[in-house]
Structure formats: structure tokens, C-alpha cells
Amino acid sequence: MDTNKTVGKPLSRLEGKAKVTGAAKYAAEYQVSDxxxxxxxxxxxxxxxxxxxxxxxxxxxxxxxxxxxxxxxxxxxxxxxxxxxxxxxxxxxxxxxxxxxxxxxxxxxxxxxxxxxxxxxxxxxxxxxxxxxxxHQTCLEDHLDRSRAAKKGFATALKPPPPPPTGDFETAFENAAVKINAKYHHGTEHHNPxxxxxxxxxxxxxxxxxxxxxxxxxxxxxxxxxxxxxxxxxxxxxxxxxxxxAFGSxxxxxxxxxxxxxxxxxxxxxxxxxxxxxxxxSFSHRPPAVQQLRFATDINGRLTALGHSTFAETSSFEDYTEPTSNWSHRLYPAPNTLFEQEVVPLDVPTPMDMRAPGGSTALHAIECTMDELAYKLKIDPLELRLINYSDMDPSSKKPYTSKALRECYLQAAEKFGWQKRSPEPGSMQRGNKLIGYGMATGIWDAFQFPARVKVMIDGEGKMVIDNATTDIGTGTLTVMTQIAADELGLSIEDVEFRYGDSKKPFSMFQGGSAITSSTGVAILVAARALRKKLLKKAAQMDGSPFKKSGEEEVFFGQGLMMLKKDPKVKVSLKDIIAFNKGVAIHTTQMGKPHMLKLKKYSLATHSASFVEVEVDRDLGTVKVTRAVTAVAAGKIINPKTAKSQILGSMIWGISKALYEETIMDAGLGKYINANLGEYHIPVHADIGELEVIFADEKDTLINELGTKGVGEIGLVGMPAAISNAIYHATGKRIYKLPVHFDELI
Missing domain, CATH: 3.90.1170.50 (Aldehyde oxidase/xanthine dehydrogenase, a/b hammerhead)
Structure with a gap:
């Protein structure tokens, strides 16, 4: 049988050369007459x-x-x-x-x-x-009194409201052995592709x-x-x-x-x-938010109460909201909970989803609060997470289709050298630099959307796949080609994935880290249907040895269809098409989530981020010198492009924690740093040593591929890990993002 599988191999992007040589054309580059x-x-x-x-x-x-x-x-x-x-x-x-x-x-x-x-x-x-x-009214924190619950509508299917309260939160929090009451402020960020x-x-x-x-x-x-x-x-x-x-914009x-x-x-x-x-x-931004977190534990560190309230900006004409308060209870169990979320209508453009919408804002506050609890309890921050570890989704009481978060914690901690951490804040130094270690958990939804794919074998025996999805730089073209190639045992060179065209079969927008599990599953379903068609046609050929063969008795490889029990019995895909009078054999199939089966489960990816920072004693400047992120995301189709996605997310996490912020002038009602000179983002010199680990996570339930998205999971834990490392280095807890160096002097 053919063992030349491409899924799981670190292939370089197929369109990479076209992009770096300028051959790839973007929306404003097409030559159009008149x-x-x-x-x-x-x-x-x-x-x-x-x-x-x-x-x-x-x-x-x-x-x-x-x-x-x-x-x-x-x-x-x-x-x-x-x-x-x-x-x-x-x-x-x-x-x-x-x-x-x-x-x-x-x-x-x-x-x-x-x-x-x-x-x-x-x-x-x-x-x-x-x-x-x-x-006009444009500043969130000046108008929190105007907040209200968001209107329900189309978006609530993917953006559900906070879960209902459980137990008696106020009493449990008031009587708790250890508790934290903290308010977190998150500034505005703008997409800048x-x-x-x-x-x-x-x-x-x-x-x-x-x-x-x-x-x-x-x-x-x-x-x-x-x-x-x-x-x-x-x-x-x-x-x-x-x-x-694009990142959501x-x-x-x-x-x-x-x-x-x-x-x-x-x-x-x-x-x-x-x-x-x-x-x-003038459009497309992550909304500023104010979060009030009230977490409490017993004397041993087990959470007894979780309170999470969020106020976030929306426009005066649309009720944009992103689930923020929801995330606390999806990570940690507690018998007494209270989750609230409201929007504040302001005279601004409608915010938009930005990489890990809601999650990256929420996880910063959640994981910093957990860190503060750990110090108050005098428990290692990693140990506190393990004490409150849950194999099921606490908010829904449903098991996850898979959850290798524990493996992420342990593998990343070992790789990072967490055991070398001196617990006391300010106790680790390197010359004039204070050294800090911080860690945080990440979680993100594992989405799958319906997708329709056309797959065919042409007269040359090559495979052509059509789908309307885009590739926003994530490696979609390469990953889809790998999935398709393996299903019919073809080389990458013999597969063409045609995409980015609304005339092609249906695809949702590329977002939510969902396309591999959406279009990828549709390719798998369509390719398997095509194999049946090819076998049926081959069985009609004169003297065909496949006349009585069932689908389970054949396999595909190197452009051939062969019998499993005797691989010498074979026919080329090209000859099958020739027998079909040169007419391509094709099929169009829909891939979709198994809603009934998955209704019993919770779907999520998980991660753990560990960070080292250096803080200059005199200047208060912060440098992330190294970081390790471990990710549990099911089957990894292409480790190279997946690693690239996580590295990009980690860098964005550094940017979110230390650099990115759009400044609103309340008097003018406008953003005053609307340019890349004053909207700060990190450059190469700002980025230290970054490492990515993929935990071994097999998920046989989530979809036919066993995949989960990796576009956003690498971001959500990083800002909190950085903030926690800054506290460990300096003993100063900063309750806002981005962290400004003047707050550390």
C-alpha cells in the first residue's frame, strides 16, 4: 500500500514563491483596462x-x-x-x-x-x-452608566450570552477563605493587515x-x-x-x-x-472593555465562586458583542457563579471580530486573577490550575470531545524550565534586569461550518478541487491540497485546489479557526464519494479485475487504484478517465458538523503559555525574552504551517500585552494615532525565543479529520502569561492592557 502520505508532514506553502516574488495579485493589483x-x-x-x-x-x-x-x-x-x-x-x-x-x-x-x-x-x-x-459620546469608561444587555439576533448562535448563575454567588464570595476582586481595563485595538x-x-x-x-x-x-x-x-x-x-476585518x-x-x-x-x-x-476594531472579576477559593485553592462581569463598547446603530464573561466557567468549575455582560452604545463604528474575539480579552483577566489567587494562597500558579482541572466543560456539564490540556501544562512547563522559578516576586535578577516567569491557560472554540466541495479526476489523471473559501495567509491552499492528495494517493503536484472564487461551491467566510475542519472535511467526504465512482467505472472496463471488488478491497496510490490483497492488480486513474471517453469523473458533496452526535459534547482547543520577561530596573521597559506555548488541537495536518500560525499568535499576544492601543480623544471623538508610526506593534528586535509544542491529542468525535483550528488558540493565553511574568519580576500587578513602562518605574 502507498505510504507516501502528506498529511502530518511539514510542507512549505505552495503559494509561497508567488507571494515573495510578487507574482501573487491582490485586490488592487489586477490589470484592468479603462x-x-x-x-x-x-x-x-x-x-x-x-x-x-x-x-x-x-x-x-x-x-x-x-x-x-x-x-x-x-x-x-x-x-x-x-x-x-x-x-x-x-x-x-x-x-x-x-x-x-x-x-x-x-x-x-x-x-x-x-x-x-x-x-x-x-x-x-x-x-x-x-x-x-x-x-458625542465615544469613551467607554465615561459612559458605563449607559450599558444595557445586547439585543439577541443572528450572531448569538456563534456568540451565546453568558450562562445562567448557579448556587448563591454573593454569599459564597462574601464568606470565602481566599478571594480576589479585581477590575481589568482593555484598550481599543485596530486590525492592521x-x-x-x-x-x-x-x-x-x-x-x-x-x-x-x-x-x-x-x-x-x-x-x-x-x-x-x-x-x-x-x-x-x-x-x-x-x-x-485580515484577522477578522x-x-x-x-x-x-x-x-x-x-x-x-x-x-x-x-x-x-x-x-x-x-x-x-475608520472601521474594524476590537472593542475596549472593562471586566470585574470576583474569584474565591477554599483554603486549599479549590474554586468556590466565580463572578465575571463585562462592559464593552458597541456602536449606536448595531449591537456588536463578543462572548467574554462566558470563558471563566468553561475553564474552571465552581459551585457558585455569576456571569454578566453588557454593551455600551457609543458614537463609534461597529467593532468587529479580531483574532480570538472575546477570548483574548477574557483570558487575560481570568488568568491574571488566577495568578493573583495563587500568590495569595502561596500555591504554585501551575499547581493551582491542576487543582481546578476539569475533564468536562463546567459550564455545560458536558465532556469535551478531547482535552489534552494537562499534557500542554506539563510539556510546556518542562520545556520552559518552570521548576527553576523562584516563587518570590522580584527575587530573580540578571544584571540590571528583573526576571519574571509567568504562565496562563488558553481555550478557544473548535468550530466547523458547512462547506460544499467539487472534486474531479481529469483526463491526465490529476485531481481538481473547487471551493469558494479564501486563504488569508494561513496556509489553506497547502493544507487542503495535502488532505485531497492523501485521499486518492496522489502526489502534491497532481492535485490542484481552486479557491477564492464565489462561483465555486459554498464556503462560509474564513474565520474562527474553522476552515480546515470545514472545507477540509468536505474534501474528505467528496474524495471518498469520488473513489466509489472511480471503482464503479473501473468495474465496467473490459476484463476488469475490479468487477466484484468492494470499496474496502481497494486502495489508491501513485495515480493508481489497486487491490489490497494483490497490489499488482491495478489500473491507472488516467486509464479510467480514458475509458470514460476522456470525460472527467466528478462529484460534489457537502461536509457538515454532526450536530446530533456532538450535541452531547463540548468542543474546544486548549493551550498553555509560559513566558520569561526582563524588566529594566531603572526604565521599566519590558522585553519578552522567551516563551513556550503548547497546544492541543487534534490532528495537525501540516506542522509547519500550524506552527507558523501559533508563532504569529504568540507575537500578537506580545503586541497586545505591551504595544497595541488605539487612543481615543474624548473631546474630538476620534482616534488620534491612526497610523503605523504611532499605533505601536513589535518589530523583529522585540521578539525573543519562541517555541511551539503540539500535544498528542486524538479526537475521533469532533469531525472526520479529527482536526481543530490553530489560528487563535496561540494568542489567548499569551497576554496573561506576560502580565503574570511582569508581576513575578516586579511585584506590581497591572490591571490594564497594554502595560505601559511608566507604570513599572
Whole structure:
């Protein structure tokens, strides 16, 4: 039998060369003839109304074709209806150029269209707007009294409300032997993928559009455009074969897509709209949050009460929420619990999912509180986690399909050298640097979405797979090719995975660390159905030795179908297609979660992060010198791309803990560091030694592949581990993110 399996091997990315040589084309790079360029004008006013627009000077500039605002935009009946997308929260979706009302600073209020980008951008400065201003509210912590429960809607299936209370929390907390009452503050973060948001719309005529867009969901954007503009779905094609990072910002259709398509239909021309870096701060951010945690234990460290309340920002027009308070009880059991979560509507854009939404915010507060308990109890922080370890999900009382978190703790602790830790804060030094060790637990959902895949064997005996999913830099192309190759025993070179195209079979957006378990499972299901078709066709060949063979009696390898009991009896896939008169043999199948079976279980990935920091005694500066993260995520299809995902998440964890923060000016109602010069992110010199361990976790229940996602699990534990290491180094507990060095002086 063929043993040349590719699943489990550390293959390099198949598209890597195209990306590093510039051959890969992104949304703003496609060569389109007769192309006009659009530049979006954002509102300098945070809340109010536009009372007048004078475009005389702008229209007089050579090369300017049109200036579109709410005064002259095309009349769309769909503007007066509620339209939505797959990831929309409850509320009224923002409609660009809908009317004179300004809802937030930077809101698009006009689109300038010209022969080139520079002319359009210059013309935008020559438009004269008149405004009436209204009082605005943009700072979360100034308006916590306006909080309310989020409205229920579509998103609650993936974003459930906090679990109901259990026991008598207030009494248990009041009478507890050891307790912590702490408030955590998390600042605003903005998505800053390398690729700017951009759309190139090709007007094909007859209502047909080809759209190159930066998106995590081609079909999501196809449905959005068709619904908004009253087009047939089949007449709208969205392409996104290469996406330069997104991290959640591409889950929803962004406003440049709408404006670009509107202009293309209005002018019957090809249009490109690209946002500049500052405009990337006018949408798509992780909301600030305030969390109150009240944890209590008995004298031996066993948790007796868990209280977790969250206040988070949303916009004035949509109720975006992300599960935050939920996570405490999914990690640790306690008989008395109280979980609350509310949103505060403010005059800001609707926040969006950002890598590990809710989880990365929650786990920082949870794991820092556990660390504080450990010091108060004089118990090793790792030991406290093991004392409160649960093999089942405490919040649902259901067992996990698999949980190798204990193995993550032990393997990562050994690799890191946790046993060398001196327990007393401030007791470890290296020259002028205080040394700190910290650790934290990570947990994230193991999602699977329905996906539809077409698989075929062509006249050359090669395998072709079609699915609409994108690859946002995670290695999807490579991993899907590996899964497909193994199912028919082919080499990587004999498999082509075609993706990033809304014309191909259905895929949800790429998010939630779900695509390997979604599209990957669909490929497996479709490939196995294709094997049956190939065997049936081979059995019809003259003198076929496969006439009486069942599926369990054959195997595939090296482009051949062979009998298991006698591999010398074989037929090539190419010959089977030739017998089929050269017509490709194909099948289209749906992969989907086994909802009935999985209803009895809880689904999650787990991790453990261990961190060493150096804190300068005089300056208070912090450097993460080394870190180890161990991950339990079922079967790892490609250790190289999976490790890359975890390393990227760990670096983001460092960035979240020490660097990233968007600053809101309450008086102006705007972000004042909307650029990569002042929105700080780490560079190579800021990153120390990082190691990744994959715990051996076999999960035969979760899906046909036994996989769980790895995109987000590497992030959730890192910020807390860093904060805990800072406390160990300095004896100072910082209750906010990011940690500023001046707080340590």
C-alpha cells in the first residue's frame, strides 16, 4: 500500500514563491483596462449632520469624473430595506452615503472618482462641507452608566450570552477563605493587515460584475452585493485568491466594496477604490472593555465562586458583542457563579471580530486573577490550575470531545524550565534586569461550518478541487491540497485546489479557526464519494479485475487504484478517465458538523503559555525574552504551517500585552494615532525565543479529520502569561492592557 502520505508532514506553502516574488495579485493589483479610481472622503465630525456640500472646485479639476454623496447617489430601493451579511450583529447595518446624518468620525461622506488615484485624492481636499455638530459620546469608561444587555439576533448562535448563575454567588464570595476582586481595563485595538482594503469592480455589462475584493468570504460579499443592488447572484462574481492578512476585518463587507460597486453601476465603468492606512482605522476594531472579576477559593485553592462581569463598547446603530464573561466557567468549575455582560452604545463604528474575539480579552483577566489567587494562597500558579482541572466543560456539564490540556501544562512547563522559578516576586535578577516567569491557560472554540466541495479526476489523471473559501495567509491552499492528495494517493503536484472564487461551491467566510475542519472535511467526504465512482467505472472496463471488488478491497496510490490483497492488480486513474471517453469523473458533496452526535459534547482547543520577561530596573521597559506555548488541537495536518500560525499568535499576544492601543480623544471623538508610526506593534528586535509544542491529542468525535483550528488558540493565553511574568519580576500587578513602562518605574 502507498505510504507516501502528506498529511502530518511539514510542507512549505505552495503559494509561497508567488507571494515573495510578487507574482501573487491582490485586490488592487489586477490589470484592468479603462479603469477609473475612487477616493473616499471621511467625516471630520464625530456626530451631527451635513448641511451643505460644494463640489465646484473639485469638479473643475482635470480628470475628475464624478463626486458622489448622499445628495446625488443612485436611488436604490434596497437602501430603504434592511440588508445584512453572514457576520452582521443585531441592529441597523451602516449604509454609506445614505443620508446627511453623521454617526462616527471618519464615516464615508463622499466618493471622488477620477482618472487616477492621485487626482481623486487631491480633489477630495477641494470639496467644501458644511456641518451642524451634536454632542458625542465615544469613551467607554465615561459612559458605563449607559450599558444595557445586547439585543439577541443572528450572531448569538456563534456568540451565546453568558450562562445562567448557579448556587448563591454573593454569599459564597462574601464568606470565602481566599478571594480576589479585581477590575481589568482593555484598550481599543485596530486590525492592521499589511494589505489595505481595496475593491476593483469590472463592469461586464448586462448587470454582470466581476469584483476583486479583499475579503475573508467571497460568497458572503457576493450575496451582500446582489441583495443591495438587486442583481442576480449568478451575475456577481467575487474573487479573492490572495488576501494580505485580515484577522477578522474581512469577515463583513467593508464600505469600500459598496461604494466601488455603486460607482461602477452608476457610471457603467470599471472602478477601483483603495483605502489609505488612516482610513483603515475608520472601521474594524476590537472593542475596549472593562471586566470585574470576583474569584474565591477554599483554603486549599479549590474554586468556590466565580463572578465575571463585562462592559464593552458597541456602536449606536448595531449591537456588536463578543462572548467574554462566558470563558471563566468553561475553564474552571465552581459551585457558585455569576456571569454578566453588557454593551455600551457609543458614537463609534461597529467593532468587529479580531483574532480570538472575546477570548483574548477574557483570558487575560481570568488568568491574571488566577495568578493573583495563587500568590495569595502561596500555591504554585501551575499547581493551582491542576487543582481546578476539569475533564468536562463546567459550564455545560458536558465532556469535551478531547482535552489534552494537562499534557500542554506539563510539556510546556518542562520545556520552559518552570521548576527553576523562584516563587518570590522580584527575587530573580540578571544584571540590571528583573526576571519574571509567568504562565496562563488558553481555550478557544473548535468550530466547523458547512462547506460544499467539487472534486474531479481529469483526463491526465490529476485531481481538481473547487471551493469558494479564501486563504488569508494561513496556509489553506497547502493544507487542503495535502488532505485531497492523501485521499486518492496522489502526489502534491497532481492535485490542484481552486479557491477564492464565489462561483465555486459554498464556503462560509474564513474565520474562527474553522476552515480546515470545514472545507477540509468536505474534501474528505467528496474524495471518498469520488473513489466509489472511480471503482464503479473501473468495474465496467473490459476484463476488469475490479468487477466484484468492494470499496474496502481497494486502495489508491501513485495515480493508481489497486487491490489490497494483490497490489499488482491495478489500473491507472488516467486509464479510467480514458475509458470514460476522456470525460472527467466528478462529484460534489457537502461536509457538515454532526450536530446530533456532538450535541452531547463540548468542543474546544486548549493551550498553555509560559513566558520569561526582563524588566529594566531603572526604565521599566519590558522585553519578552522567551516563551513556550503548547497546544492541543487534534490532528495537525501540516506542522509547519500550524506552527507558523501559533508563532504569529504568540507575537500578537506580545503586541497586545505591551504595544497595541488605539487612543481615543474624548473631546474630538476620534482616534488620534491612526497610523503605523504611532499605533505601536513589535518589530523583529522585540521578539525573543519562541517555541511551539503540539500535544498528542486524538479526537475521533469532533469531525472526520479529527482536526481543530490553530489560528487563535496561540494568542489567548499569551497576554496573561506576560502580565503574570511582569508581576513575578516586579511585584506590581497591572490591571490594564497594554502595560505601559511608566507604570513599572
Amino acid at each position: 479603469l477609473l479610481h475612487g477616493y473616499i472622503v471621511g467625516s471630520p465630525v464625530t456626530k451631527g449632520k451635513i448641511t451643505d456640500i460644494d463640489i465646484t472646485k473639485a469638479m473643475a479639476i482635470p480628470g475628475v469624473v464624478e463626486v458622489i454623496s448622499h445628495l446625488n447617489r443612485p436611488k436604490l430601493a434596497w437602501f430603504d430595506l434592511q440588508y445584512t451579511d453572514m457576520d452582521a450583529p443585531p441592529g441597523t447595518v451602516f449604509k454609506p452615503l445614505y443620508d446627511e446624518n453623521i454617526l462616527y468620525n471618519g464615516q464615508p461622506i463622499a466618493l471622488v472618482i477620477a482618472s487616477d488615484f492621485e487626482t481623486a485624492r487631491y480633489a477630495s481636499t477641494q470639496i467644501i462641507f458644511q456641518y451642524s455638530r451634536e454632542a 499589511i494589505e489595505l482594503f481595496a475593491t476593483t469592480t469590472v463592469f461586464e455589462g448586462d448587470g454582470k460584475l466581476t469584483i476583486y475584493d479583499k475579503t475573508q468570504g467571497t460568497i458572503n460579499n457576493q450575496l451582500f452585493i446582489a441583495n443591495v443592488f438587486g442583481l442576480h447572484y449568478k451575475d456577481v462574481r467575487v474573487l479573492a485568491p490572495f488576501v494580505g492578512g 474581512g469577515l463583513r463587507p467593508q464600505y469600500q466594496l459598496f461604494l466601488c460597486v455603486m460607482a461602477a453601476l452608476h457610471l457603467k465603468r470599471n472602478i477601483r477604490v483603495v483605502l489609505d492606512r488612516k482610513q483603515m482605522f
